[in-house]
Structures are given as C-alpha cells and as structure tokens.
Amino acid sequence: MSALFTKRLSKELVDLKINPPVGIEVTEADTFKSWKLTLDGVDGTLYAGERFTLEFRFSPNYPMESPEVVFTGNIPIHPHIYSNGHICLNVLYNQWSPVLSVRSVCLSIQSMLSSCTCKEPPPDNNHYVKTAKASPKQTQWSFHDDSV
Amino acid sequence: MSDEDLTFEDSYRDSDEDVEDVEDEDDYVDDDDTDLNFTDVVAEKDRKKNYEVDFIVHSIEGIVKNQDDEVTHVSNILGIQKQHAATLLRHFRWNKERLIERYMEDSTEVLNKAGVITDNARTPKFIKIPGFICDICCDDDEDLDTLALSCGHRFCKNCYEHYLTQKIKEEGESRRILCMASKCNVIVDEKTVELAVNKDIHERYRTLLNRTYVDDNEYLRWCPAPSCEYAIECHVPQTSLTSIVPTVECVCTHRFCFGCGFPDHQPSICVLVKKWIKKCEDDSETANWISAHTKECGKCHSTIEKNGGCNHMTCRKCKYEFCWVCMGPWSEHGTSWYNCNRYDEKTSIDARDQQAKSRASLERYLHYYNRFANHEQSAKLDRELYNKTEKKMEEMQQTSDLSWIEVQFLKKAVDILVQCRMTLKWTYAFAFYLARNNQTDIFEDNQRDLEMAVEQLSELLEKPIEAEKIAELKQQVLDKTVYVGSRREVLLEDTAKGLLESRWEFQVDIKS
Numbered sequence: 001m002s003a004l005f006t007k008r009l010s011k012e013l014v015d016l017k018i019n020p021p022v023g024i025e026v027t028e029a030d031t032f033k034s035w036k037l038t039l040d041g042v043d044g045t046l047y048a049g050e051r052f053t054l055e056f057r058f059s060p061n062y063p064m065e066s067p068e069v070v071f072t073g074n075i076p077i078h079p080h081i082y083s084n085g086h087i088c089l090n091v092l093y094n095q096w097s098p099v100l101s102v103r104s105v106c107l108s109i110q111s112m113l114s115s116c117t118c119k120e121p122p123p124d125n126n127h128y129v130k131t132a133k134a135s136p137k138q139t140q141w142s143f144h145d146d147s148v
Numbered sequence: 149m150s151d152e153d154l155t156f157e158d159s160y161r162d163s164d165e166d167v168e169d170v171e172d173e174d175d176y177v178d179d180d181d182t183d184l185n186f187t188d189v190v191a192e193k194d195r196k197k198n199y200e201v202d203f204i205v206h207s208i209e210g211i212v213k214n215q216d217d218e219v220t221h222v223s224n225i226l227g228i229q230k231q232h233a234a235t236l237l238r239h240f241r242w243n244k245e246r247l248i249e250r251y252m253e254d255s256t257e258v259l260n261k262a263g264v265i266t267d268n269a270r271t272p273k274f275i276k277i278p279g280f281i282c283d284i285c286c287d288d289d290e291d292l293d294t295l296a297l298s299c300g301h302r303f304c305k306n307c308y309e310h311y312l313t314q315k316i317k318e319e320g321e322s323r324r325i326l327c328m329a330s331k332c333n334v335i336v337d338e339k340t341v342e343l344a345v346n347k348d349i350h351e352r353y354r355t356l357l358n359r360t361y362v363d364d365n366e367y368l369r370w371c372p373a374p375s376c377e378y379a380i381e382c383h384v385p386q387t388s389l390t391s392i393v394p395t396v397e398c399v400c401t402h403r404f405c406f407g408c409g410f411p412d413h414q415p416s417i418c419v420l421v422k423k424w425i426k427k428c429e430d431d432s433e434t435a436n437w438i439s440a441h442t443k444e445c446g447k448c449h450s451t452i453e454k455n456g457g458c459n460h461m462t463c464r465k466c467k468y469e470f471c472w473v474c475m476g477p478w479s480e481h482g483t484s485w486y487n488c489n490r491y492d493e494k495t496s497i498d499a500r501d502q503q504a505k506s507r508a509s510l511e512r513y514l515h516y517y518n519r520f521a522n523h524e525q526s527a528k529l530d531r532e533l534y535n536k537t538e539k540k541m542e543e544m545q546q547t548s549d550l551s552w553i554e555v556q557f558l559k560k561a562v563d564i565l566v567q568c569r570m571t572l573k574w575t576y577a578f579a580f581y582l583a584r585n586n587q588t589d590i591f592e593d594n595q596r597d598l599e600m601a602v603e604q605l606s607e608l609l610e611k612p613i614e615a616e617k618i619a620e621l622k623q624q625v626l627d628k629t630v631y632v633g634s635r636r637e638v639l640l641e642d643t644a645k646g647l648l649e650s651r652w653e654f655q656v657d658i659k660s
Contacts, residue, residue: 004285004307004310007285007287008284008285008286061314061318063284064310064314064315095330095331097326097328097330098284098311099283099284100330104330
C-alpha cells in the first residue's frame with residue numbers, strides 16, 4: 001500500500017509546485033504525513049486579501065481513505081467552518097473518492113469560501129467546538145446545505 | 149374448580165372441534181370419556197398454540213442458497229444479469245415484490261437509484277489500453293491491467309484491489325461499495341469484486357454480504373448465542389410485537405425472542421421488557437437502598453437519610469421540624485426532648501400515613517422486582533441443579549437396574565423447570581405494568597398456580613435419592629413435570645390470547 005501512497009503524493013506535490021492553482025501554495029511538505037498549504041481569499045469575495053493555512057494529514061491508506069483537512073492559525077469565519085478549524089464539507093468525509101486530490105480539495109474549499117454571502121460562524125459552533133474530537137473524521141457529519 | 153381450570157377445559161373443547169374435520173368421524177365418540185381424552189391429547193399436540201409462532205432455522209449454506217434462489221428468480225423475471233439483480237435486491241432490502249413492482253413502473257429510476265447500469269455487452273474484465281494513465285496512482289505503464297464498471301470510469305487493477313481491500317477489510321463495507329470516480333454512484337458488483345481481490349478478502353466480502361442479507365431482511369435474524377452461526381426465519385412483522393411474543397428456538401437450543409433478540413421473555417411483550425429492563429437498571433438498587441435507609445420529610449417529601457445525631461430533624465429544604473421516630477411534628481413533642489413516646493398520637497399517625505402512601509409505589513415496584521430477581525437467581529441455581537442431576541442420573545444407573553434412557557426423566561424435569569422459571573420471571577415484569585381489573589385476577593391465579601407447581605418440582609428434585617424409592621420418585625417427578633409444563637402452557641396460552649384480543653390493559657403506553 002505504501003508504494004501507491006508515496007508515488008501518488010510525490011506526483012501530486014510535483015504537480016502542485018510546477019503548476020500551482022491560483023491563490024494556493026504549498027508551504028510545508030517535508031513528509032508524507034502532513035502538508036501545509038496557504039489559501040488566498042479570491043478577489044471580489046468576502047475573503048479578498050485574507051490568507052489562510054490548511055493542514056492536510058495523510059494516512060498510509062491515502063488515497064483510498066480521505067485525508068484529514070483542517071484550517072490552522074487564522075481561521076476563516078464561515079457558516080461551514082468551525083472555530084477549531086474543522087470544515088464541514090462532504091468530499092472530505094463520506095463523499096471522498098480516490099480520484100480526488102489535494103488540489104481538488106483545495107479548490108473545493110476555495111469555492112466554498114468564494115460563494116459565501118455572509119461571514120458568520122456555524123450556528124452550533126460553541127457546542128461543537130466544546131465536544132469535538134481532535135480529528136474531524138471522528139465527527140458524524142450531516143450535510144444539509146447543498147448550495148455550496 | 150377455579151377459573152383457569154375452566155379456561156383449560158375450554159381450550160380442550162376448542163381443539164376437539166378443530167380436529168373433527170381431520171379425525172375419522174367413526175372413531176370419535178363424544179360421550180366416551182377415555183376416548184375423548186385420547187383425542188384431546190393428539191389434538192393438543194397438532195394444534196398450534198396461541199403463544200407459539202412458526203419459524204425455520206437456516207444454516208449458513210441455507211442462507212447462501214436462499215440468496216442465490218432469490219437472485220436467480222429476479223434475474224429471470226427482469227431479464228438482467230445476476231450480479232445486477234443482486235445489487236437491486238440489496239438496494240430494496242430483499243423485498244422482492246416491491247423491487248419487481250417498482251422496476252415495472254420505472255426501470256430507469258430504479259436502476260439509477262440503486263447504482264446499476266445494465267449493459268449486457270460489458271462484463272467486467274481486465275484489459276490493457278495503450279496510453280492509459282490511472283487517475284489515482286498516476287501509473288502509465290504500457291501493460292497496465294485496467295478495469296471499468298458499466299459507468300466507464302477506468303482505473304488500474306492495483307488501485308481497484310487497494311480500494312476494495314480497504315473498503316471490505318477496514319470499513320466492513322460490502323453491499324454499497326461505489327465506483328472510485330468522484331460523484332459516481334454505480335455500485336461495484338459481486339463479479340467485479342471477485343475479479344479484483346484476493347481469495348481471503350473475497351471470502352470476507354461474502355461473509356459480510358451474508359450478514360447484510362440477514363440484517364436487511366425483516367423476517368430473518370441471527371441467533372444471538374455466542375459463536376452460533378444459524379439464522380432464524382420468522383414471519384412476524386415488527387408491527388405485531390404489541391400482540392405477539394415470537395419466541396423461537398435455534399438448533400443450538402438457545403431460545404430467544406425474534407422481535408428483539410432478547411432471551412425468551414414470554415409472556416411479556418418486547419416493549420414492556422425494554423421498559424422493565426431500563427427501569428431495573430436505573431432504579432432497583434437505588435430503590436432498595438432508599439427503602440431501607442431513608443424516610444421522607446412529612447412536608448416536602450424530600451428523601452432524608454439520618455446518618456447520626458438526635459431525633460429532632462430539621463428538613464434542609466423546607467425547614468420543617470419533625471421527629472425521626474414517630475414522623476410527627478416536633479412542636480408537639482413539648483418537653484419530652486430526645487425521647488419520643490408519641491408514636492400513637494393522631495398527628496404522628498397522619499404523618500406516617502402520608503409517608504406510607506408516597507412509599508407505596510416504590511414498594512409496589514420492589515414487590516415485582518424482588519420476585520423477578522428471585523426467579524432469575526433460582527434459574528441460575530437450577531443450572532447448578534442440572535449438574536447435580538447429572539450426577540444423580542449416573543447414580544441411579546448404578547444403584548438400580550434402570551438404563552440411561554429410563555433416567556432421562558430427571559433431565560427433562562430440570563429443562564422444564566428452568567423454562568418455567570424464565571416464564572415466571574417475566575410474568576412479574578408483565579404484571580408490574582398491568583392495570584388492575586378482573587383479568588388481572590385470572591392472570592395472577594395462573595401465575596400463582598405455576599409458581600407453586602414450580603417450587604414443588606424444585607423441591608422434589610433436590611431430594612436425596614434412595615435406591616428403594618427410585619420408582620416412587622420417578623413417578624412423582626414425572627407427574628409433577630407434566631403438571632408444571634401444563635400450568636405453563638395454560639398461563640402462556642391465556643396471556644397470548646389476551647394479547648391477541650387486546651384484553652389486557654397496561655399502565656403504560658405500549659404503542660410508543
């Protein structure tokens with residue numbers, strides 16, 4: 001399994017460095033355990049001019065199993081992002097598919113931020129942050145907003 | 149003759165009538181007593197009792213065969229490949245009729261929703277495609293084996309194997325493994341799985357599928373006994389569980405309720421069993437302790453434990469002052485400080501009456517709980533008794549000229565005894581929730597008769613065995629065993645009938 005895992009991540013990393021998507025940059029990828037990327041708010045959206053950091057953690061089963069993705073440091077205020085950095089996005093959990101990649105996840109999150117019309121935390125933020133486990137993958141997510 | 153004897157008699161007569169059609173008319177002589185009794189016994193055996201349900205025990209092989217039969221059947225009717233028929237059936241939780249009905253109405257929608265694309269030209273196989281790059285591992289070897297489901301999303305063999313192994317081994321998934329492409333809801337069918345994974349994983353996959361077959365099917369349930377691999381088929385729907393207690397018995401001899409999987413709990417219906425168990429878990433020990441160690445404040449009914457000091461009590465909550473001994477107000481104790489002699493004064497009696505009333509419901513619960521727990525405990529002791537009985541049976545074979553088969557009566561007696569204790573145990577949970585009316589009297593009479601008979605049999609079995617008295621003992625045990633068994637039948641029959649006729653009134657809502 002690890003052959004597939006390292007081969008795939010090296011290719012993804014090369015691809016991200018040679019051909020980086022707009023506003024997304026790999027800042028830390030020393031191991032295949034976890035990467036850090038910066039994500040810039042797109043011009044003309046509520047997050048224009050802001051810069052966020054995403055952390056990806058990979059299990060050896062990647063890409064058969066989804067990576068763990070959280071915001072760290074400056075956390076965007078968004079109805080689907082909890083103040084502890086957990087992100088409510090179905091492709092990170094039950095809708096994950098092995099053809100998805102770090103790039104496609106970043107793009108999904110970027111588009112989720114861009115389509116936001118009102119900067120406010122999730123309604124259950126306080127309760128969730130108090131009770132959530134360290135890994136967002138241990139949360140049973142229910143996805144009720146199909147608009148993003 | 150008491151009421152329940154009449155009921156018994158009545159049910160005998162009912163069975164006569166039932167049998168009349170089947171029996172040879174010439175043999176049947178109405179006014180001949182012995183003949184009548186003889187027909188009765190046969191009839192009683194043939195007739196299905198109200199508290200019994202029909203069921204079939206299936207082995208793993210049977211389960212596999214059943215699945216195959218249903219898949220073949222559906223595949224023939226709908227004219228689709230077997231692996232697709234299987235996926236459809238799993239999507240419809242093995243409700244064949246509904247699947248066929250819906251398929252006839254709108255086959256496209258059914259196929260879409262179930263994640264099946266029927267394309268008979270495309271059977272899953274590995275092919276090599278020049279210039280192919282796998283989207284997952286980014287491999288572009290010339291002789292890469294690739295595989296695609298009918299949706300056309302193509303990936304390499306290696307990735308398929310990794311993916312399926314991960315799903316099956318790590319996630320325990322079997323019936324809903326989707327195509328690896330993002331947002332594609334086509335199910336990876338059985339044939340593809342077989343093709344792509346190694347033998348061990350495939351075996352695991354089949355086991356998981358068998359498991360979901362039983363779990364998904366409303367009329368199938370695994371025997372819950374440890375390491376038992378049989379499944380029971382019983383056609384009692386969940387909606388009937390307020391009027392039937394479907395007890396089934398696996399070939400491993402484990403008796404359990406098909407409705408909830410709990411060990412046999414006749415005559416209580418599942419919902420009462422659930423409530424009762426919850427109540428006992430929450431309350432019983434606490435209630436016992438409260439009952440033994442505390443009293444209630446005569447004014448605000450707070451529960452108070454006196455852990456030292458004098459009898460002049462002041463309620464922390466409402467500041468009511470009273471005497472711990474007589475429960476009367478302290479103000480009337482005048483100068484007789486710390487030495488209560490007022491037990492019979494009116495105010496004290498009133499205070500204690502009040503107390504008694506509020507404690508009554510607690511006492512009532514404990515009454516039923518203690519009897520319930522007692523039979524549970526006795527059943528455990530009976531298991532020990534069973535071991536003793538085995539020894540006894542050996543003894544009897546040595547001390548008398550009885551053969552093995554002739555001393556089997558003791559084993560049978562213990563079996564019946566344990567079974568009756570289980571029944572008795574649950575009668576107390578049932579009775580706890582019964583609303584009192586004329587019917588409850590009949591129920592309690594039946595309960596009492598069974599309880600007495602059970603205790604007598606239990607006592608008989610504990611007697612030391614004396615060689616010269618074996619024949620006598622055998623006769624006594626045999627008689628008692630038959631009697632106890634019949635008392636249990638009477639009780640279960642009457643309760644089951646009452647449930648069917650909605651004759652029982654409960655203090656709780658059994659529909660919720």
